[in-house]
Amino acid sequence: MEKYRLSVNGKMQEVTAPADMPLLWVIRDLLSLKGTKFGCGQALCGACTVHVDGVATRSCSLPVSAVGDRAVTTIEGLSPTGDHPLQQAWEAHVVPQCGYCQSGQLMNAAALLAENPRPSESEIEAAMAGNLCRCGTYNRIKDAILTASSQS
Amino acid sequence: MIPKLPFFSKKEPIDKSRVYLPDRREFLKISSLIGGGFLLGVNFQCAGPKGETRTFAPNAYLRIASDNTVTIIAHRSEMGTGIRTTLPMVLADELGADWKAVRIEQAVGDEATYGDQNTDGSYSIRMFFEPMRRAGATARHMLRQAAAEQWDLDVSGCDTRDGMVIHESSGQQIPFGDLVERLQQLSIPEEESLTLRSLSDYTLVGKDVPIYDIQEITQGKARFGADLDLPGQQIAVILRSPVVGATIRSYNEEKALQVPGVTQVIKIAGNGLHPGLNKPLEGLAVLADHTWAAMKGREALEVDWDLGDNWDYQCATQMEAMIASTQQEGRLRREKGSVKTAFAGGGKAFENTYRAPYYAHATIEPPAALADYKDDGSIVIWAPTQHPQWARDSVAEALDMDVSRVTVHVTLLGGGFGRKSKPDFVVEAALLSKAIQKPVRVQWTREDDLHHDFYHSHSAQRIKAQLDGSGKLVAWNHHTVFPAIGGTSNAEELHPSDGEMGLGCTDFPYDVPNIRIESHEARAHTRVGWLRSVSNIHHAFAICTMLDEIAEDQRMDPVDYVLSLLGEDRKLSFAEEMKGSYPNYGEAIEEYPWDTARMKAVIRRVAAEAGWEEAINQGKTLGFAAHKSFLTYVACIVEVAEDASGNLIIPEVHYAVDCGIPVNTDRIRSQFEGGAQFATSLALSSAIRFENGQVIQNNFDGYQIIRMPEAPKKIYTHIIESTEKPTGVGEPPVPPFIPALCNALYKLKGKRIYELPIKEGFA
Numbered sequence: 044m045e046k047y048r049l050s051v052n053g054k055m056q057e058v059t060a061p062a063d064m065p066l067l068w069v070i071r072d073l074l075s076l077k078g079t080k081f082g083c084g085q086a087l088c089g090a091c092t093v094h095v096d097g098v099a100t101r102s103c104s105l106p107v108s109a110v111g112d113r114a115v116t117t118i119e120g121l122s123p124t125g126d127h128p129l130q131q132a133w134e135a136h137v138v139p140q141c142g143y144c145q146s147g148q149l150m151n152a153a154a155l156l157a158e159n160p161r162p163s164e165s166e167i168e169a170a171m172a173g174n175l176c177r178c179g180t181y182n183r184i185k186d187a188i189l190t191a192s193s194q195s
Numbered sequence: 196m197i198p199k200l201p202f203f204s205k206k207e208p209i210d211k212s213r214v215y216l217p218d219r220r221e222f223l224k225i226s227s228l229i230g231g232g233f234l235l236g237v238n239f240q241c242a243g244p245k246g247e248t249r250t251f252a253p254n255a256y257l258r259i260a261s262d263n264t265v266t267i268i269a270h271r272s273e274m275g276t277g278i279r280t281t282l283p284m285v286l287a288d289e290l291g292a293d294w295k296a297v298r299i300e301q302a303v304g305d306e307a308t309y310g311d312q313n314t315d316g317s318y319s320i321r322m323f324f325e326p327m328r329r330a331g332a333t334a335r336h337m338l339r340q341a342a343a344e345q346w347d348l349d350v351s352g353c354d355t356r357d358g359m360v361i362h363e364s365s366g367q368q369i370p371f372g373d374l375v376e377r378l379q380q381l382s383i384p385e386e387e388s389l390t391l392r393s394l395s396d397y398t399l400v401g402k403d404v405p406i407y408d409i410q411e412i413t414q415g416k417a418r419f420g421a422d423l424d425l426p427g428q429q430i431a432v433i434l435r436s437p438v439v440g441a442t443i444r445s446y447n448e449e450k451a452l453q454v455p456g457v458t459q460v461i462k463i464a465g466n467g468l469h470p471g472l473n474k475p476l477e478g479l480a481v482l483a484d485h486t487w488a489a490m491k492g493r494e495a496l497e498v499d500w501d502l503g504d505n506w507d508y509q510c511a512t513q514m515e516a517m518i519a520s521t522q523q524e525g526r527l528r529r530e531k532g533s534v535k536t537a538f539a540g541g542g543k544a545f546e547n548t549y550r551a552p553y554y555a556h557a558t559i560e561p562p563a564a565l566a567d568y569k570d571d572g573s574i575v576i577w578a579p580t581q582h583p584q585w586a587r588d589s590v591a592e593a594l595d596m597d598v599s600r601v602t603v604h605v606t607l608l609g610g611g612f613g614r615k616s617k618p619d620f621v622v623e624a625a626l627l628s629k630a631i632q633k634p635v636r637v638q639w640t641r642e643d644d645l646h647h648d649f650y651h652s653h654s655a656q657r658i659k660a661q662l663d664g665s666g667k668l669v670a671w672n673h674h675t676v677f678p679a680i681g682g683t684s685n686a687e688e689l690h691p692s693d694g695e696m697g698l699g700c701t702d703f704p705y706d707v708p709n710i711r712i713e714s715h716e717a718r719a720h721t722r723v724g725w726l727r728s729v730s731n732i733h734h735a736f737a738i739c740t741m742l743d744e745i746a747e748d749q750r751m752d753p754v755d756y757v758l759s760l761l762g763e764d765r766k767l768s769f770a771e772e773m774k775g776s777y778p779n780y781g782e783a784i785e786e787y788p789w790d791t792a793r794m795k796a797v798i799r800r801v802a803a804e805a806g807w808e809e810a811i812n813q814g815k816t817l818g819f820a821a822h823k824s825f826l827t828y829v830a831c832i833v834e835v836a837e838d839a840s841g842n843l844i845i846p847e848v849h850y851a852v853d854c855g856i857p858v859n860t861d862r863i864r865s866q867f868e869g870g871a872q873f874a875t876s877l878a879l880s881s882a883i884r885f886e887n888g889q890v891i892q893n894n895f896d897g898y899q900i901i902r903m904p905e906a907p908k909k910i911y912t913h914i915i916e917s918t919e920k921p922t923g924v925g926e927p928p929v930p931p932f933i934p935a936l937c938n939a940l941y942k943l944k945g946k947r948i949y950e951l952p953i954k955e956g957f958a
Contacts, residue, residue, distance in 0.1 A: 072487070081486075137409060182868055182907075
């Protein structure tokens with residue numbers, strides 16, 4: 044067990060964890076931030092997506108020891124008031140069905156827009172291909188990203 | 196224990212409800228749960244097994260508080276269909292509530308209080324639309340009466356709107372909350388005195404209403420099965436028998452216990468070769484302070500398994516045997532006329548064999564449940580379950596305790612699709628919590644989920660269709676074989692039940708003079724369950740692609756061909772022809788007959804909306820199929836194309852649906868959008884295979900579901916206006932999509948598709 048100092052949603056947190064514990068379980072089990080979800084444990088579904096220094100990252104496959112002093116942002120930190128343009132667009136399009144994958148979808152989409160504020164449909168598809176949705180909300184996710192991008 | 200499933204047995208019709216004022220004892224009990232104010236209980240009266248009237252009391256609660264908040268209990272599980280929003284919305288609309296002031300509370304699992312809570316079989320709307328309306332109408336009646344008394348005006352001039360009682364001619368209005376005290380003095384109106392709003396009077400029903408939990412979800416605050424913690428809890432990750440029926444000969448836990456954070460290892464006993472639908476598999480649970488330690492601890496376990504009878508089960512071998520069996524005479528399930536005579540009559544015959552694989556549900560939320568066994572011998576559970584009552588009963592049975600000591604809270608479900616009806620994972624948490632006398636949260640991994648699901652069965656079918664000399668379809672002989680759901684619990688169940696046969700096979704609606712439908716034996720070597728639309732998936736695939744093939748041969752447009760095969764407008768009951776029962780999704784066939792006119796209407800609508808003829812003339816590649824399931828009529832047109840690098844794309848999908856009164860139109864569309872995407876996975880990508888009794892797919896790299904680039908680009912849902920009883924939309928989008936896609940792909944590639952999934956065969 045080691046001690047790690049992590050910046051999570053703008054706050055410094057100290058945790059004691061084995062070096063190989065994935066960031067996902069640090070966030071969920073040690074910091075009790077439950078918005079980031081476990082889906083596959085192998086970076087195949089994107090449910091656990093967070094930002095690490097702004098880059099969309101699968102937290103299930105990033106050991107805590109590799110985070111260093113980079114800033115981690117989870118869905119809880121995406122917007123202090125919950126009104127990020129993507130969150131508003133998600134609401135306008137009523138994107139979620141069960142909702143489980145949507146934290147990861149939103150975090151991945153936010154990283155996409157930060158890098159490419161006006162993505163084309165095919166750029167959205169390529170950028171979002173790592174995030175699975177079993178309910179089938181892909182069309183509305185795409186529409187919501189287009190809406191948010193047109194407003195920024 | 197077989198749950199009360201609409202396709203296993205006749206559903207108790209819930210068509211009577213009585214609204215009442217709770218007595219003082221009950222009032223206090225409810226108030227302690229949801230606060231004070233004016234309370235209304237709703238009894239749903241059901242016919243019992245012998246036709247007697249049974250009263251569940253009370254079934255749903257409505258509370259009006261003095262601050263104008265209206266609280267409505269949602270007693271169905273939310274897994275993405277929107278039902279947690281839609282049923283309370285019906286009550287609120289009838290009531291005339293201000294929807295923004297409505298709070299929704301999730302019910303615990305309790306049959307005596309809430310009646311049926313099994314959220315399955317696309318029947319929530321069908322069963323509870325009317326009772327919800329009547330509950331709202333009762334409260335509205337009382338509010339009008341209370342206001343009229345307060346104003347000393349005639350009640351007939353009073354109506355409710357936006358959380359107020361309004362007297363139109365005098366212009367007076369009063370918020371609901373100000374009438375609470377007066378309401379408590381009133382008695383419940385007679386059933387006959389209730390007037391329901393007309394459909395055109397609704398402001399929510401028939402409209403697009405967003406889901407209640409949307410902000411919680413988009414802000415990461417929504418709580419699913421694994422999102423609750425209790426002080427002192429342990430996390431359990433379980434190593435389960437790799438082959439169904441395997442047992443532990445011996446094990447060594449030493450290395451697991453050396454993993455920091457691991458506290459103990461506990462054995463869970465299995466239930467043998469036919470493990471049942473509600474029992475855990477044999478396994479070793481590693482308990483730890485956090486999830487990662489439990490996972491690492493599991494990797495370090497050393498187990499010597501006795502693999503049991505299924506050690507050499509190969510699904511490919513069973514598939515060949517199933518296909519061979521369809522060449523024999525099977526068990527007769529429906530007969531009309533004589534196919535034998537028709538076969539002997541000459542004319543062209545078609546004969547095809549269809550195969551489809553095992554499918555896993557693969558909800559993105561793997562199963563998880565939290566159980567808290569308490570000092571007083573009671574247990575409280577939080578779980579993402581579709582069927583909290585069955586979870587409750589199963590826990591009581593496993594722990595040998597009275598059911599009254601078990602409380603099951605329902606969290607949001609991160610997808611269900613039938614998987615989370617089965618409470619095996621809930622029972623695991625309960626057993627472990629009792630064993631260590633601490634709260635335990637069981638966490639399944641993706642590998643656990645794919646290896647230990649209750650799978651949709653693989654299937655083989657052979658259909659022989661005979662035309663006469665004039666090209667008329669005169670005989671239809673359909674053989675179907677797949678390990679039945681009943682085989683999961685009972686070795687003797689080798690044929691599909693009447694319920695499974697009635698899912699798109701024996702209810703063949705076409706006007707063919709000679710019909711013979713047969714089933715064959717197949718043993719369940721794994722846990723078989725039900726997946727979104729169940730046997731309709733493989734039955735619709737075979738029937739609707741076969742009809743397309745015959746239409747082509749007869750140089751007929753497939754849409755016209757299916758319309759003509761449906762024949763005159765008729766209401767079918769199949770009464771004389773079924774060789775067993777026809778459960779009709781739990782509804783009386785007289786009330787919900789198979790109505791060919793309704794099917795023809797959705798077919799014509801989808802063809803018009805998709806521009807079927809024009810699109811084909813423009814060179815687009817379209818496929819068509821129509822299939823009724825769960826009493827909902829659906830027709831589907833799928834367009835396919837290839838991109839520059841030869842990848843399949845699905846530019847457009849059109850659905851037309853007749854689901855009776857459309858209740859929440861946005862959630863109807865979302866179910867069809869989702870259904871098309873779910874079905875795309877089943878058609879193109881997904882398959883579970885068994886080798887040596889074990890599933891060989893481990894994660895989403897092996898068991899593939901579609902990703903955004905593969906999803907249909909545009910999905911349009913055209914909803915038929917109707918005043919018929921509303922029916923569900925969760926499952927019905929899936930069955931017709933797959934054959935519509937196959938029929939389109941045939942036009943694109945010139946090759947008929949007889950086996951799912953089709954991705955490998957596409958290039």
